[in-house]
Amino acid sequence: MKITPIFALIPTLSVFWCAPALAWWPQGHSIITAAAVESLPADEVPAWFREGRAQIAHSAQDPDVQKNRELAVMNEEEFPQHFFDWELLQGRPLPKSRAEFYKLCQELKVNPSDVGEAPYAIAEATQRLTMIFAEARRWPDNPYIRTKALVQAGILSHYSADIAMPLHVTIHHDGRALPNGKSPRSGIHSKVDSLIEKLEMKPEILAQNQKIAAFPLLLPAIEAQMKDSQTHIDRTYELEAQFPPQQGEWKPTPAVEEFATERARAATGFTASLFLTAWRDSAKIKLPVWLQREK
Template sequence: MRRSGMVLLILFVFGSSAWGWWPRGHGILTRAAVQALPADAPAFLRAGAGMVAHAAVDPDVAKNRGTLHLEKAGHPVHYFNMELFEVADLPASRYAFARLCAELGKKPEQVGLLPYVTAEYTGQLALSFAEFRKWPDNPHIQNKCLIYAGYVAHFAQEVCQPLNLTIHWNGRVVDGKSSRTRIHEKIDGLLQNLDLRPEEIAEGLTAAPVDSLMTGIVAQMHESYGEVESALSMEQYLVPKDVDWKNEPAVRAFAEKHAKRAAGFTVSLYLTAWKMSEKIRLPGWIDRGEMDQIKK
């Protein structure tokens, strides 16, 4: 690519502010995921579906210019541009990733941090689940499990939005210039605009924990990235103003397919966190019952 084209591309990617699924969409997907949990899942998690869905919106609320430091940190965690980094070389931590990006002459915020924030919050949920196993009647532990489950849901669902994984997120990029069709936001709004219901998405949904957390996340990223062309093909229905896309079978089929995939991956990460929590050893200095003045 010509240098001028590369500059335009870098500016375009760096300036991306994709939202992922719209807030109501995250709520729909998260409620579907909680409904699809297996019968032996912790009862409080199923009962707290409303709180989980509420928290699932928070990572988008954090992209607010009134909180400068939070807003600046909040954008790169919502995407990962697969064209800019060989995901097979993904280091174990975001700090090692930043160092590798520097060696390659890239900026981490250009590439994105989505796999890291997804793994980190899944780990945080696993740690909270470990506390729940030890202090199952502590309401504070249950509450934070619900909040972290919401954050895990948000980023699991971001991984399943194909346009979060490509430089073509806002329309195809040709010679460093985006077509700017706004296809990303149009796909983001499908779940709520088509009025998909959580129970529809949850019906028949099954999932299993992954054997390796980051490997599982990367595998889902590859699967989602394979759907980029399918997502861009939705432009023929969603961009023209004279198309009745709500009654277009291809659009509904696309929305339902990706809704089930996103809800299913959310469940998978919940089950992964629960499985991880079995082997987590909590430090001896922590006694939540005594510290929180709750009898065991």
């Protein structure tokens, strides 16, 4: 008898799939982002960028704000940018671009919106920031270019922090996936999302002893970060009973604190390294000759 793999059933079930909601909750995103800016090397990335920490941290919440069902076109585009249910690619290597990813999804008969598109959201946001930094190098005092860089860095930071949340890189995103591919929606996802906010983590502490380094290659670095995040999925489920309840009092255990701090620090270091990558790569960008910004 031929056994149908569960993946083959998944496209038809896509309407039932409810992917992750708001990783790290809004304050969690702002805390990680502030920590990432804080951990940047002071001798390389310009001071105006580091001083823009509050604007960057503010903007880091926006990709979740822009997931809104009232605005259906935007919502549909934004929704898959926050996760990557890697198992649905059935062991195939991560495609090098969004276009190639869509081609692979077509071949595998999976819906790209069910798989998620986080690696491409991160890579593209980093390169957009790289381009803005190239402008900032050419017109270092232009306030509009600075503002644009701070907003873009916040958007990037949102996506890069999302993949440090282990349930954002797996089909087991809200309870272990059922044999038919459906999520049991156990509620664990939002409990993990709430941790950084509920533990009231401090950016200055998360920024301590971070090793920040620019990445030579963007997509392999993103892939490595997602692989690392996947190694924490089992631990996430082991700790389920210790996560905060939906309502009521909660006393954090040392194990949960350790888990959440490690993930928040991973998100911080990865995000800061992407900022540094964008800054360093921006030195090599040749701006178009037709571009003449205000002095």
